[in-house]
Amino acid sequence: MNVSYILLLLALLPSTSPFHLFPPPRPVLNLHSSQKKFDCVIVGSGLGGLTAAATLQRLYGRDCVVLEQHEDAIGGVAHSFTLKNSAGPFQFDAGPSLLTGLSRPSYNPLRQIFDLLSLPMPPMIEYDGWKVQSKGEMKDLGLEGEGEGWVEFEVKTGGGGFGEEIERVFGREAMKLFTEFTDLILEKNGLYESSCGVPPFVLRGDKYAAITLTRSLPSLLKIGPKGGKILTSSFDKFYDSFISKSDRNPLAETFLRNYFNYLSFALSGYTMERTQTAPVAYMIGDLHLPGSSVNFPEKGTALGGIIDVLVSGIKEKGGTISNSENVKSLILNSSNKCIGVRSNDKDIFARDGVVLNVGIWSLPGILRETLRIGGEFDEGFLRERIEHAEGKHVKNARKMFERAFLTICFRFNTGNE
Numbered sequence: 001m002n003v004s005y006i007l008l009l010l011a012l013l014p015s016t017s018p019f020h021l022f023p024p025p026r027p028v029l030n031l032h033s034s035q036k037k038f039d040c041v042i043v044g045s046g047l048g049g050l051t052a053a054a055t056l057q058r059l060y061g062r063d064c065v066v067l068e069q070h071e072d073a074i075g076g077v078a079h080s081f082t083l084k085n086s087a088g089p090f091q092f093d094a095g096p097s098l099l100t101g102l103s104r105p106s107y108n109p110l111r112q113i114f115d116l117l118s119l120p121m122p123p124m125i126e127y128d129g130w131k132v133q134s135k136g137e138m139k140d141l142g143l144e145g146e147g148e149g150w151v152e153f154e155v156k157t158g159g160g161g162f163g164e165e166i167e168r169v170f171g172r173e174a175m176k177l178f179t180e181f182t183d184l185i186l187e188k189n190g191l192y193e194s195s196c197g198v199p200p201f202v203l204r205g206d207k208y209a210a211i212t213l214t215r216s217l218p219s220l221l222k223i224g225p226k227g228g229k230i231l232t233s234s235f236d237k238f239y240d241s242f243i244s245k246s247d248r249n250p251l252a253e254t255f256l257r258n259y260f261n262y263l264s265f266a267l268s269g270y271t272m273e274r275t276q277t278a279p280v281a282y283m284i285g286d287l288h289l290p291g292s293s294v295n296f297p298e299k300g301t302a303l304g305g306i307i308d309v310l311v312s313g314i315k316e317k318g319g320t321i322s323n324s325e326n327v328k329s330l331i332l333n334s335s336n337k338c339i340g341v342r343s344n345d346k347d348i349f350a351r352d353g354v355v356l357n358v359g360i361w362s363l364p365g366i367l368r369e370t371l372r373i374g375g376e377f378d379e380g381f382l383r384e385r386i387e388h389a390e391g392k393h394v395k396n397a398r399k400m401f402e403r404a405f406l407t408i409c410f411r412f413n414t415g416n417e
């Protein structure tokens with residue numbers, strides 16, 4: 001499972017800017033008592049924000065507040081909601097549904113955080129696969145025949161039965177390619193084992209990568225420069241080098257490519273050209289090593305599930321979670337350190353720092369508003385971060401999402417699907 005973090009560390013560089021006037025003073029949020037200052041302010045109550053708050057509160061003893069814009073929902077993408085009809089109330093879960101490595105100690109980052117913070121993982125239902133249905137041109141689905149068609153198959157986890165299923169639907173050659181490729185990744189000292197030693201969240205794409213990577217130095221040394229390069233490069237490079245060496249039938253390879261594009265998309269929202277090898281290799285192990293399975297919390301992800309445990313874990317140690325907090329901008333001092341945020345029309349201050357985990361949709365707006373209001377900070381410093389937050393990577397993600405959304409709307413409007 002991939003839980004992505006967007007941590008904005010604004011306390012690193014000294015100011016070089018000319019003097020700017022502070023914005024006019026604003027009322028201060030009164031969460032407990034007047035003039036309350038927290039050690040850490042965390043913006044966004046998604047899995048990222050809550051795990052950051054739980055870690056800071058429980059492991060580092062920091063007094064944290066989590067600010068969430070929604071009136072009542074907590075959990076961000078991973079929230080539950082209830083609808084009622086004459087048959088009674090029904091609880092629905094939004095967001096993540098394909099979860100692995102949660103039911104027992106594993107390399108799953110979320111499971112590791114729960115174990116580290118002594119938080120109880122809620123009871124999980126374990127299941128051994130799921131059904132995939134897809135429609136398209138037969139050749140694009142990896143099937144013999146002309147024109148459009150449907151394909152239906154079961155992804156079977158835990159090392160048993162998936163090969164047979166691939167052979168049944170896509171033929172013997174596709175099964176052989178799949179087995180060879182996954183063996184290559186899962187074999188001892190292969191990419192799976194290496195990827196476990198280098199957690200996905202240390203593989204960042206910016207200039208601070210060297211700082212986070214040093215923590216995984218022992219594992220990196222074991223992998224060697226070549227292994228490290230493979231793990232941090234896009235997965236298509238590794239895939240293509242395997243395919244170019246194999247004696248393949250293009251139709252048989254189509255299934256393999258579709259399957260790994262699908263896994264890549266589940267991890268990063270992109271196909272394999274834009275997904276790093278490490279998380280894909282890790283996911284292949286999580287799904288296809290003997291004994292592995294897929295999990296789902298018995299009571300759902302949010303209510304009574306993972307989100308509830310995180311919320312209780314934060315509150316138990318004195319942390320605060322506050323809804324209806326629309327954070328519009330940041331407060332930066334003359335050293336470019338983020339010392340607080342402006343939520344609605346109030347200022348909330350942080351002694352140690354601010355974690356902004358609001359997602360790519362909100363982040364640029366908050367930074368731009370900070371720049372518009374101005375302050376003592378260095379504008380160039382902030383502009384650089386805005387550029388990063390609005391970079392090509394983010395713009396592409398937005399375009400992909402908007403295209404997918406338009407396609408869904410279009411289909412609803414025409415009434416065809």
Ligand SMILES: Cc1cc2nc3c(=O)[nH]c(=O)nc-3n(C[C@H](O)[C@H](O)[C@H](O)COP(=O)(O)OP(=O)(O)OC[C@H]3O[C@@H](n4cnc5c(N)ncnc54)[C@H](O)[C@@H]3O)c2cc1C
Nearest residue numbers: 001002044046047048069076077095096097098327358362
């Ligand atoms: C439909 C879907 C299915 C998915 N399926 C899976 C899956 O099967 N397996 C898996 O591992 N992962 C899955 N993911 C990915 C996973 O759910 C996300 O990576 C994860 O939940 C993101 O958590 P987050 O905390 O980073 O962000 P979010 O959950 O987006 O949280 C951001 C929070 O910030 C709040 N916020 C935004 N702006 C402001 C503001 N100005 N002021 C205050 N609050 C603000 C938002 O309201 C939100 O609550 C899925 C994602 C989606 C969308």
